[in-house]
Amino acid sequence: MKHLTVYHPERPSLAIGILWRRLSLLSRCAVLLLLATPALAGQPVIYSWAESRSADERGHYPVALLKLALAKAGGTYEPKASRHDMSQSRTLRHVELGRDLDITWTLTTPEREQRLLPVRIPIDRGLLGWRLLLITPQDSDFFATLTAGQLKNLRSGQEQDWPDYQILRHNGFKITPATNYQGLFYMLKRGRIAYFPRALTEVLPEIHAQKNIDLAIAPRWVLYYPAPVYFFVNKQRPELAAAIEKGLLMAIDDGSMHQLFITHFGESINRMELHKREIIRLENPLLPAETPLDNAALWYDATRGF
Template structure:
């Protein structure tokens, strides 16, 4: 584990010691939760973790918003629980005790496998791409405030940020030549976003030639100032410890998510780029067996 990540874990452990168990078994909690439609699996993992810890929870959907706004709402306690990707700002908020993250990979690490979406007329655009240098000839679209922008820009790949994208608004910008590619997590793109986008913009397709890979995880995070923060954080941590050992984490994940076929990986060129903010060891050792590596498993 890197010195940087050891520091992060030390802070998380220190913060958790400030929150002694206050789990009221049998009490029904009402929890304001991130409500993005593609995160039903993450919500169910969190709900199951709470049940394992003896808590019955009612999830109240929070308003949809971008990553920056989501973190602000979590810091202020307007959202009690979310499942956003781990960004530098989130790590900073965790170090400051504003949010409480549990380093369990809700997406099994699949978020770090990035699939490019592009126009059907440009489907073969990346056929000859073999390296970061090749990929840097193109411009990527990204949601406003996404950390991925920093990663791509650091290796020389140009990006353009868009404010609205959930309903394929970015396709019009593609058609106008503003950018050529719109990468998303491989699994979430194939399972949810691409079918959804194609009902609105049939011209959008998945690139069949490359995948970009980097350390990128989705952790559950609890607001430190929200009502019942201590009970919620302790219960989730206890529940995920149980789920990681009794097999229920993988059972719930498999019920909601279908992993891409191995051909989705083996038939594409994998281009790895570094994440300057953290590495794969950000995931707690007790949860690392949950990570999915299609090239080994």
């Protein structure tokens, strides 16, 4: 007569022992391997905002948005800050070569889209193209009386490897090139330039950061040109680009990107009152043909504040 093994709930160790003895050697090895294997860790992806710049407010929003998008996409990517602070040109080169960097974000150009793989969703809704003018406080009344033509003829400054330098020159502005970001603030302080155009997303954090230099925002004026900032990855990483795009679209759809945007920029938008300023609209000759200008849902609208 064939005997049946009966499982006794009050004697689990006995039941487990019986089952273990009945497993083949191969099956036992497989179970042991499974038990010994740790849970899958996230795949690190290195973004370009360095650890040493973690206190710099300008990087808080793109880093938070990147983390939100990758979490929404549901993959195993684990975003981490770069250990090295690099110039913009060197950053782009390292992403292009796949050397220590996986993701960066920057204003797009045809040349950059040729070298890297863009995720064509403007991460700041084009706010980088809304340019307020950093000046010294004693010049506030002077700027309030200028015409647009007079403003163009005043000397301003930009870093020479920024696309903004070429955009402003193309539109007839007198621009002094600089090789050092911090040096532009000292040029303004010493009167070598009359103003320094800065994005709405940058201007208040920079005023807070430059504690040893008196700065103000010029009244009346704002410059505007289409300036999409995208996440960029290496061309050999289409799966990473697809994950970021998927997560961004989900964040737009469920409102979490809107909430993050307002959390980071709502105060600046309200304080700057862009809808009350005179807008000098400029051409961006570096705008790639694939830019989604016709999708209004992706761009900031000054009349509705988002």
